[in-house]
Amino acid sequence: MSSEAHRAIEAVWRIESARLIGGLARLVKDVGLAEDLAQDALVAALERWPESGVPDNPGAWLMAAAKHRAIDLLRRRKMLDAKHAGLTYELAAEQERTAPDLDLLDDDFGDDILRLVFTTCHPVLSPEARVALTLRLLGGLTTDEIARAFLVPEATIAQRIVRAKRTLREAHVPFEVPRGDDRAARLSSVLAVIYLVFNEGYSATAGDDWARPALCEDAVRLGRVLAELMPQEPEVHGLVALLEIQSSRLRARLSPSGEPILLLDQDRARWDQLLIRRGLAALERAESLGGAYGPYTVQAAIAACHARATSPEETDWTRITALYDALAQLTPSPVVELNRGVAYAMAFGPAAGLEIVDPLRDEPAMREYYLLPAVRADFLAKLGRSEEARAELERAAGLTRNARERTLLIERAESLKRG
Amino acid sequence: MRFLSIYKTAERNAPPTQEEMDRMGRYIEESMKAGELVSTEGCLPSALGARIRLAKGKVTVTDGPFTEAKEVVGGFAILNAASKEEAVELVRRFLTFTGEGECELRQLYEAPVNSPA
Numbered sequence: 086m087s088s089e090a091h092r093a094i095e096a097v098w099r100i101e102s103a104r105l106i107g108g109l110a111r112l113v114k115d116v117g118l119a120e121d122l123a124q125d126a127l128v129a130a131l132e133r134w135p136e137s138g139v140p141d142n143p144g145a146w147l148m149a150a151a152k153h154r155a156i157d158l159l160r161r162r163k164m165l166d167a168k169h170a171g172l173t174y175e176l177a178a179e180q181e182r183t184a185p186d187l188d189l190l191d192d193d194f195g196d197d198i199l200r201l202v203f204t205t206c207h208p209v210l211s212p213e214a215r216v217a218l219t220l221r222l223l224g225g226l227t228t229d230e231i232a233r234a235f236l237v238p239e240a241t242i243a244q245r246i247v248r249a250k251r252t253l254r255e256a257h258v259p260f261e262v263p264r265g266d267d268r269a270a271r272l273s274s275v276l277a278v279i280y281l282v283f284n285e286g287y288s289a290t291a292g293d294d295w296a297r298p299a300l301c302e303d304a305v306r307l308g309r310v311l312a313e314l315m316p317q318e319p320e321v322h323g324l325v326a327l328l329e330i331q332s333s334r335l336r337a338r339l340s341p342s343g344e345p346i347l348l349l350d351q352d353r354a355r356w357d358q359l360l361i362r363r364g365l366a367a368l369e370r371a372e373s374l375g376g377a378y379g380p381y382t383v384q385a386a387i388a389a390c391h392a393r394a395t396s397p398e399e400t401d402w403t404r405i406t407a408l409y410d411a412l413a414q415l416t417p418s419p420v421v422e423l424n425r426g427v428a429y430a431m432a433f434g435p436a437a438g439l440e441i442v443d444p445l446r447d448e449p450a451m452r453e454y455y456l457l458p459a460v461r462a463d464f465l466a467k468l469g470r471s472e473e474a475r476a477e478l479e480r481a482a483g484l485t486r487n488a489r490e491r492t493l494l495i496e497r498a499e500s501l502k503r504g
Numbered sequence: 505m506r507f508l509s510i511y512k513t514a515e516r517n518a519p520p521t522q523e524e525m526d527r528m529g530r531y532i533e534e535s536m537k538a539g540e541l542v543s544t545e546g547c548l549p550s551a552l553g554a555r556i557r558l559a560k561g562k563v564t565v566t567d568g569p570f571t572e573a574k575e576v577v578g579g580f581a582i583l584n585a586a587s588k589e590e591a592v593e594l595v596r597r598f599l600t601f602t603g604e605g606e607c608e609l610r611q612l613y614e615a616p617v618n619s620p621a
Binding site: 092093095096097099100139141143195198296298299302305306307308309310313314335336337338339355359363 | 536590
């Protein structure tokens, strides 16, 4: 087969697979089985299309092929069930008549996508399993692509996905969008999965690359899909706003010598204005829906303060401190507190920042975190307390795992000694 | 990857019909729901536009309409796609919604993420 035809089929698959699997899952009530059926349809396409050409409506073709398989399967199952239960032929026929209307499959794929994402992000699964299954079934990624993105062996991901599908089946997780009480918690699980995928791409925790932009793109795409399908949920727009604005800086974070550039030192001309515009629009949407105090929306609002400033000097630090105050109440954590301290220092001077970050020295979670002494050193140096600043820089240098960072910290410590 | 798709079509004197508008609206809604369409805009008649050219140090401005052209730019879209093939498929679908015409598909430059530009 020509590789050109193969690539064209892959492209169709990436576009169609989620709605295909979603539609089938509604029919067979089993996400794992739905994926198998969809894969069968893909195999059929790989056999036919190179000769017949890609059909005009490839999605409908794939759905029809998968439906045929599904009907066969349902029939066989019903026959089997009927035999086991000792039912008469008439009853089997009755079941046939009340079988789901297969034509409904083509309608309203949006709802199927939503059901699918709530299933792949179900709390019965571990966070790693949610991520792998979501990327596989909604992102259309192969196990190999997921494995490469997370730098783990393909067998690990394959196994994780197989187990996840089994868990869903055994727990009888219904294929539905949750209503009522647990809806909010379930939605936040979905958003957390998307954010996790994004962060893994944005600040690659392993490997040589500083970031893995393809993973960021996958996360943003999922977020955008969700925002279109749940337009009334402010936090969905808040998350999308946050991801769009963070993505806008993806290409401004590395110096010519390959060192990470901090936000305030970045060349803002390299920020992606299209993504910033999209991000600001999504933020406005979140806020207009009454979501100004959702955790993602608040983080997006902070990111937006930076995005709106054409130079670091123009940053509205006072507003950022207020937003961090809100965030510290919504999702208190030592890292949020550290950032709040930095914002206070920028807005009201180093003493104000020091007052916030000093208590963090007693936090067990911060004991090994090099940024705490690095930030304190900065405040102390500005306050003229050079000796304390130098000690903190040396401590930070001892804690960081990044060689370049360590060199920078030691250099700064040396310069304080001379000064 | 990000792509620019420029749509060119024969210019008509009539504004789009309600049915055409609805079809386009449906396409945009579906593409947005699929997360592929990043940005899109449609053009007003070329009579409201102009062509500006610099040649031999001289700038000439030619006001629309561009009657001599068989096809004029009707709009553009910025698409996100994992491959050129995916972008081609998206544009193919777009054309089935709009009808006759041509799209010029171009991959957009994006500064590298992991190595300095």
